[in-house]
Amino acid sequence: MYHPMNPFPQPNTPSKFLAIAAALTGAALAGSPALVPLPVAVQPGTGTFGFSAATAIRCDASLRADADLLAADLQARSGVAPKVAAAGSQGNGANEIRLAIDADSKLVAGGYKLDVTAAGVVVTGKDAAGVYYGTRTLLQLLPPMGAAAWRDAAPAPVPALAITDYPRFAWRGMMLDVGRHFYPPEEVKRLIDWMAFHKLNVFHWHLTDDQGWRIEIRKYPKLTQVGGWRDSSPPYGNRDSDDGQRYGGFYTQAQIKDVVAYAAARHITIVPEIEMPGHAAAAITAYPELGNVDVPGYAPKVMTRWGVHPYIFAPTDATLRFLEDVLGEVCELFPSKFIHIGGDEAPKTQWQQSKVAQDVMRREGLKNADELQSWFVRRMGKFLESKGRRLIGWDEIQEGGLSKTATMMVWRDAKWAKHALALGNDVVMATTSHTYFDYYQAPAATELAKGKEYEAIGGLLPLEKVYSYNPTFVADNPAQEKQILGTQAQLWTEYIGDMKKVEYMAFPRVAALAEVAWTPLAAKNYDDFSRRLAGVMKHYDGGHLNYAKPVPPPVRATKDGSTLETSLGSYTDHWPELAFDGRSDTFFWADRSLKSGDHLTLHLKAALAAATPVTVITGGPASQHGDALAAGVLEISADGGTWLTLAEFAAGKASGSAPAGTRHLRLRVTAPQENWLIVHEISLGNPQSLSERR
Numbered sequence: 173m174y175h176p177m178n179p180f181p182q183p184n185t186p187s188k189f190l191a192i193a194a195a196l197t198g199a200a201l202a203g204s205p206a207l208v209p210l211p212v213a214v215q216p217g218t219g220t221f222g223f224s225a226a227t228a229i230r231c232d233a234s235l236r237a238d239a240d241l242l243a244a245d246l247q248a249r250s251g252v253a254p255k256v257a258a259a260g261s262q263g264n265g266a267n268e269i270r271l272a273i274d275a276d277s278k279l280v281a282g283g284y285k286l287d288v289t290a291a292g293v294v295v296t297g298k299d300a301a302g303v304y305y306g307t308r309t310l311l312q313l314l315p316p317m318g319a320a321a322w323r324d325a326a327p328a329p330v331p332a333l334a335i336t337d338y339p340r341f342a343w344r345g346m347m348l349d350v351g352r353h354f355y356p357p358e359e360v361k362r363l364i365d366w367m368a369f370h371k372l373n374v375f376h377w378h379l380t381d382d383q384g385w386r387i388e389i390r391k392y393p394k395l396t397q398v399g400g401w402r403d404s405s406p407p408y409g410n411r412d413s414d415d416g417q418r419y420g421g422f423y424t425q426a427q428i429k430d431v432v433a434y435a436a437a438r439h440i441t442i443v444p445e446i447e448m449p450g451h452a453a454a455a456i457t458a459y460p461e462l463g464n465v466d467v468p469g470y471a472p473k474v475m476t477r478w479g480v481h482p483y484i485f486a487p488t489d490a491t492l493r494f495l496e497d498v499l500g501e502v503c504e505l506f507p508s509k510f511i512h513i514g515g516d517e518a519p520k521t522q523w524q525q526s527k528v529a530q531d532v533m534r535r536e537g538l539k540n541a542d543e544l545q546s547w548f549v550r551r552m553g554k555f556l557e558s559k560g561r562r563l564i565g566w567d568e569i570q571e572g573g574l575s576k577t578a579t580m581m582v583w584r585d586a587k588w589a590k591h592a593l594a595l596g597n598d599v600v601m602a603t604t605s606h607t608y609f610d611y612y613q614a615p616a617a618t619e620l621a622k623g624k625e626y627e628a629i630g631g632l633l634p635l636e637k638v639y640s641y642n643p644t645f646v647a648d649n650p651a652q653e654k655q656i657l658g659t660q661a662q663l664w665t666e667y668i669g670d671m672k673k674v675e676y677m678a679f680p681r682v683a684a685l686a687e688v689a690w691t692p693l694a695a696k697n698y699d700d701f702s703r704r705l706a707g708v709m710k711h712y713d714g715g716h717l718n719y720a721k722p723v724p725p726p727v728r729a730t731k732d733g734s735t736l737e738t739s740l741g742s743y744t745d746h747w748p749e750l751a752f753d754g755r756s757d758t759f760f761w762a763d764r765s766l767k768s769g770d771h772l773t774l775h776l777k778a779a780l781a782a783a784t785p786v787t788v789i790t791g792g793p794a795s796q797h798g799d800a801l802a803a804g805v806l807e808i809s810a811d812g813g814t815w816l817t818l819a820e821f822a823a824g825k826a827s828g829s830a831p832a833g834t835r836h837l838r839l840r841v842t843a844p845q846e847n848w849l850i851v852h853e854i855s856l857g858n859p860q861s862l863s864e865r866r
């Protein structure tokens with residue numbers, strides 16, 4: 173899509189602009205340090221600075237907290253806490269990391285300069301956040317945690333350079349849904365650390381939903397006592413069923429304050445979200461009078477299935493006052509200027525059925541239920557303004573008219589962004605197309621081949637597509653570009669049961685989004701990003717982050733030049749060769765039901781020199797039907813003409829010992845079956861070696 177403000181159309185920065193990008197930024201593409209997000213300008217120097225036990229941190233008094241955090245970060249790597257000294261105190265000026273603020277700097281908020289010479293390191297920020305970002309860059313320049321360089325006696329090297337850097341957008345965020353699954357405060361803090369590593373600055377905490385209310389509200393204890401718990405959840409691999417396990421949890425106000433302070437110290441603002449009027453079943457279960465009690469069959473419960481549910485708050489004075497009470501406590505806990513009131517996916521069926529809701533519409537002169545939602549949201553907006561805050565909500569909040577002061581988080585479609593921009597409202601770009609990290613990052617079948625716990629909600633959002641995002645593509649002019657505050661990653665957690673999986677879904681896609689949000693558009697280049705990301709992944713490894721390691725796409729070849737033939741076709745790119753490629757994440761997938769006599773035959777490159785164990789594993793979580801072989805035999809042959817049965821398939825598996833001289837192996841179907849067929853691997857030798865490769 174072309175528009176005048178954006179010469180770099182979606183989805184990718186065209187390569188002919190690369191030379192311009194390099195010249196503009198000074199960040200040498202090849203051989204520049206492995207920094208993500210890419211700084212605005214990097215000037216290489218000569219030599220290195222050596223960080224050692226003797227290195228001290230010197231800072232302005234106002235930066236003491238930032239200096240202490242840096243000292244702790246350095247101690248986590250080196251084992252030694254650097255001494256923190258006040259600026260102006262006695263020091264020899266050498267072997268120091270100096271932190272200072274230059275408020276007169278021309279840089280925008282969050283900007284910094286980082287100067288590394290053999291003598292020392294100087295970080296000068298436009299503000300304290302800028303200083304902090306400079307120290308994040310410094311940490312990326314140091315060897316990764318756990319690296320050998322930290323264990324030997326020599327100082328840890330930092331390459332000499334001069335960096336000038338500042339963010340493209342003021343809103344660089346990540347949303348975590350803790351309604352569908354709950355993560356303890358210590359795990360949330362660790363996630364915040366990794367956000368900080370990528371210079372993100374907004375943690376959008378989705379605290380309430382149909383399946384759980386997770387924030388203690390003093391005035392309404394049942395919100396967490398009742399609304400914090402559900403009777404069952406869908407298990408991985410079968411979203412239309414129930415595990416029957418009671419599940420829940422919530423954050424106390426003390427825990428919330430602690431996490432807010434932890435984030436603030438890392439220059440991350442927490443934007444809390446309290447969902448209304450929809451996604452409210454947990455709250456309504458706790459206090460049934462909050463709902464549309466006059467609709468037929470009214471019986472709220474904390475939801476045990478994902479999806480969109482009909483229970484929404486009633487538009488009554490009592491319920492609106494309840495929500496103001498809740499937001500009042502929320503404002504006490506969260507200093508954020510923005511408070512998120514949800515607003516997405518609120519089915520209007522109950523409002524249409526409720527006489528009480530219909531009466532409110534008549535009383536207020538509202539034409540339809542969308543206008544009723546806008547009326548509801550406007551009242552919340554006024555309340556938040558009375559507390560000095562600003563309302564933000566998902567893009568549905570504009571469907572019945574949008575208040576001038578509301579900020580929109582656009583998730584569905586660019587047209588909603590255009591609509592809000594034209595009205596003059598601010599926008600945060602959070603579109604499903606590029607920021608929904610609950611989508612698969614590799615094809616579903618590839619992910620599910622690893623196990624059903626790799627299930628995602630659906631979709632496909634690979635790293636490269638995230639990287640290609642340009643949040644301002646919806647703007648028609650410079651004024652509208654300014655209305656776009658930034659962008660954020662969405663981690664909806666229906667299919668993210670624990671923090672390990674959060675990490676897997678979030679990283680490295682967060683790295684790509686961080687660069688979208690920080691780095692000038694003209695300087696972005698995916699190949700260079702990939703090169704730098706490889707270096708950043710060493711920091712992930714050092715910090716034991718459970719990121720998704722890039723997997724090469726399947727190649728249509730066996731591991732050793734052996735060949736396969738089959739009577740079956742291949743479903744998409746699940747070629748027969750993938751059954752003998754030595755990879756556990758790839759597989760042959762037939763494209764139809766099986767007939768007796770169908771086969772998959774492997775012609776080995778060379779006959780077996782000695783008796784060798786053979787294992788054939790069929791079926792896998794990539795298919796919701798399993799697609800294992802129900803009835804069949806594993807046969808062997810020396811000449812391809814005379815065949816011997818080695819084993820029968822049972823539970824989708826066959827194994828035996830093939831004698832020396834075996835040259836051909838055949839899986840032969842002995843009874844028709846409705847399901848298709850997955851053959852993960854024909855393994856020769858110890859089948860353990862397959863799982864070790866995982």
Ligand code: ACM
Binds near residue numbers: 583
């Ligand atoms: C959303 O994904 N319902 C905002």
